[in-house]
Amino acid sequence: MAEVADGADADGLTVGEVSARLGVTVRALHHWDDIGLARPSLRTSAGYRLYTAGDVERLHRIVIYRELGLGLDKIQAVLEGSGTDVPAALRAQQSQVAERIDRLRQLSVGLERMIDAHERGLLLTAEQQAEIFGPEWNPEWPAQARERYGDTTQWKQYAERSASRSPEEWQAVVDTVAELDRAMADAMDAGVEPGSPEANRLVERHREVFSSSYFPLTRQMQVCLGRMYESDPAFAAHYDGVRAGLASWLRRSIDAGARAHGVDPDTATWE
Template sequence: MPDAADVDGLTVGQVSTRLGVTVRALHHWDEVGLARPSLRTAAGYRLYTAGDLERLHRIVVYRELGLGLDRIQAILDDSAADVVVALRAQRAQVAERIDRLQQLITGLDRMIEAHERGLLLTVEQQAAIFGPEWNPADPARARQRYGDTVQWRQYAERSAARGPEEWQAVADAVADLDRALADAMDAGVTPGSPEANQLVERHREVFTSSYFPLTRQMQVCLGRMFEDDPGYAAHYDGIRAGLATWFRRSIDASARAHGIDPDTATWQ
C-alpha cells in the first residue's frame, strides 16, 4: 500500500471539514457502499481522490434535496436512472411539505392572534353575530383581566379554530338558552326544581362547549357575577325583569344538590 505522503488525496477528517459532513456520516457511506475512498495508506487510513470528492459533492447536494441514500445510490450507480424524473418527484414532495408548513404557519398565526385578541372577528362581524348590545371592547378587557389564566388559554385555542359561522352557532346556542331561562321563570319554575336544575346543567354544557370547561364551583362564581355585575345583570334583566337573580338562585340550588356550598365556592 502507498504511504500517505505519496498519495494525492484527502483524509476523512479533511473531507469532513471541506464538505461540512460528519466523519461518522463518511464512515457510514463507506460501509454501505455509497461513497468509498479509492485509496488507503499502508496504515489503513482512508484517502479520497478528486473523483471521490466529486461523488461526495453530488451526495451532499442530493441529501440536501431530501433524497434517501438508496435513491441517491441508484442515481449515481445506475446509468439508466432518470435523474430528472427523480428530482421532479422529490420536488413534488417538497412542495407538499411546504404547503403543510404554510398551513401550520397560518394556524400558528391565528393561535397567537387569538391569545392576544380573543375573538378573531371584525367589529362588523361581531355586531352582526352578537347583536347591538355587544361591546367590541369587551374581548380586550377580558384579555387584560383574564389573560394569564388557564381558562383564557383554553378559550383562545377554541377561538383560533372558529370563524363567523362557528361563532354564530355559539351565539344561537346562548340565545336559545336565554329564552329557555326566561320561559322557565315565566312558567313559575322554582330554583332547585328538576326543571331548573336541568337548565343549570344545560348552561354549564353550553358554556363548556362555547368557551372553556366550566366546573360547578366556577358556575356558582359566574352566577354571582350575573347578578352583581351591571353589564351581566342588564343583559339578563333585559330579557326578563329579575332573571339575573332567578338564575343565580337556580345555580346555587343546583350546587347545593351536588354538595357545594355556594357561599364558599371558589373559581376552581
C-alpha cells in the same frame, strides 16, 4: 480499495478533512461508507480512510441531492444509474417539496391566527362582532378580558378555540346560547324553582354549553359566574333583558345545582 503506507505521499484527504470541506459530519461519512454509498478509494495500512478527488466529487453530488431531500437509497440509484430516470426522480421530489411548502404556509397562517387569538381573543372585525353579538356588544370587551384574564389557563383555552372558529361558527354559538337563555326564561316564567330537577337540568345544560363554547367550566367556576351574572351590570342587563329577574334566578339555580353535587356556593372558588 487500495492501501497506502502510513506516512506515504498519497493523493487523498482524511475523513476529518472531507468533513470540514463539505460540511458533512464524520459520523455521516462513516455511515455512507458502511452502506456502500460513498466508500473511500484509499486506506492506510493502519486502516484510516483516505478520499481521492473522485471520491470527494461523488460526496459533493450526494450532499447536493441530500439537500434537495432525496433519500440515500434514491441518491445511490441516481449516482449509479440503476435504470433511474433522474429528471423524473427530481420532479417527484419537487412535487413533494411543493406539498411541504403548502403545508408550511398553512401552518404559518394557523400560527398567525393563534397568536392573534391569544392577543385579541376574537378574530372578528368590529362589524362582524356587531352583526353576530348584537348592538349591545362592546367591541372593546375582548381587549378588556385579555387585560384581566390573559395569564389564566381559561384565556388560553378560549384563545385556542377562537383561533379556529369562523364567523359562522360564532353565530352558531350565539344561537345556542340564545336558545338556552330562552329556555331558562320560560322555565322561570313557568314557576320552576331553583333546585328542582328541571332547574338542575338547565344548570347542567348551561355548564355544557359554556364549556363547549368558551372553555371547560367546573361547577365551582359556574358558581363564580353565577355571582357575576347577578352583580356585574353588563351581565345582569343581558339576562334581565331576556326576562326581568333572570339573572337572580340563574344565580340561585346554579347555587342550588352546586349543592346537589356537594359544592358549597358560599366557599366556591375559581378552580
